[in-house]
Amino acid sequence: MSRIGKLPVTLPKGVEVKVSDKNVVNVKGPKGELNKSVDSAIKIKVEDGKVVLSRATEQKRHKALHGLYRALIANMVHGVSQGYKIEQELVGVGYRAGHKGQMLELTLGFSHNVAFELPKEIKLLTATEKGKNPLITLESTDKELIGLVASKIRSLRTPEPYKGKGIKFSGEQLRRKAGKAAGK
Numbered sequence: 001m002s003r004i005g006k007l008p009v010t011l012p013k014g015v016e017v018k019v020s021d022k023n024v025v026n027v028k029g030p031k032g033e034l035n036k037s038v039d040s041a042i043k044i045k046v047e048d049g050k051v052v053l054s055r056a057t058e059q060k061r062h063k064a065l066h067g068l069y070r071a072l073i074a075n076m077v078h079g080v081s082q083g084y085k086i087e088q089e090l091v092g093v094g095y096r097a098g099h100k101g102q103m104l105e106l107t108l109g110f111s112h113n114v115a116f117e118l119p120k121e122i123k124l125l126t127a128t129e130k131g132k133n134p135l136i137t138l139e140s141t142d143k144e145l146i147g148l149v150a151s152k153i154r155s156l157r158t159p160e161p162y163k164g165k166g167i168k169f170s171g172e173q174l175r176r177k178a179g180k181a182a183g184k
Helices: 062-079 143-155
Strands: 016-019 024-029 032-037 042-047 050-055 084-091 096-100 103-107 114-116 122-128 135-139 166-167
Touching: 016 042, 024 062, 032 062, 042 062, 050 062, 062 143, 084 143, 096 122, 135 143, 143 166
Parallel strands: none
Antiparallel strands: 016 024, 024 032, 042 050, 084 135, 084 166, 096 103, 103 114, 122 135
16 A cells, blocks of 8 residues: 555644545635645545545556645645745846736846746745845745746756856755866
């Protein structure tokens, strides 16, 4: 049996989970509401404050889906109760970040500014303090969506290995390379 799939998902206070006839899981909590369609081979039961998943057969595909959907439902429960937050730093001279509503405006050393529109499910904050790198803060209930958006923002200017210039996640350790002088 799947080690992850057999673990029940405990529901914190204020979080409700409903499963429809078509195997659509609806998780509602204080921060919002999320829906996910689940494969028909996985059966979901909500009993005394816990969500328990079981699978139809012992096929390899069903074993994989068992753990996958348990993890996705656990992420949904965490998202609607506590939410997810990702911080990114802009490292480089002249790199700036600002926002107007859901439009993120970045100055990344290109000949033009980069405008990036975020989905309405994500809350955006930008901060610039003197002597520190500009920060982009993303908050959302959906872990999959916030991770996708953060990776797309990072891909606009990935950190390079020599000086470390680019967009990096806060706390991320970059592998640095020595320059030409160190090779002699």
